[in-house]
Amino acid sequence: MTEEELKEIEQREQKTQIGPWKAYIEGRDHESGSDFIMTGSQENGVGDIELFGATENDYDFIAKAKQDIPRLINEIRELQKKLMHTS
Numbered sequence: 242m243t244e245e246e247l248k249e250i251e252q253r254e255q256k257t258q259i260g261p262w263k264a265y266i267e268g269r270d271h272e273s274g275s276d277f278i279m280t281g282s283q284e285n286g287v288g289d290i291e292l293f294g295a296t297e298n299d300y301d302f303i304a305k306a307k308q309d310i311p312r313l314i315n316e317i318r319e320l321q322k323k324l325m326h327t328s
Contacts, residue, residue, distance in 0.1 A: 278304045
């Protein structure tokens with residue numbers, strides 16, 4: 242993966258609502274209301290995301306992606322640096 246591709250992914254992530262994101266599933270994480278993804282924290286939340294036709298696993302995946310993608314990008318960059326130093 243090129244640095245340009247990583248930057249494009251990183252820019253898309255950075256344009257999304259503030260993190261962290263957390264999925265709230267009715268009956269699992271709360272008792273009434275609909276399933277949603279809370280953006281930000283309870284103190285600085287910007288808006289909830291509701292999806293139609295999504296499964297619980299879809300909600301969990303999308304919510305975790307907000308935190309996972311930056312970590313994956315950093316890990317890729319670190320591994321690429323190590324590979325450059327060993328070649």
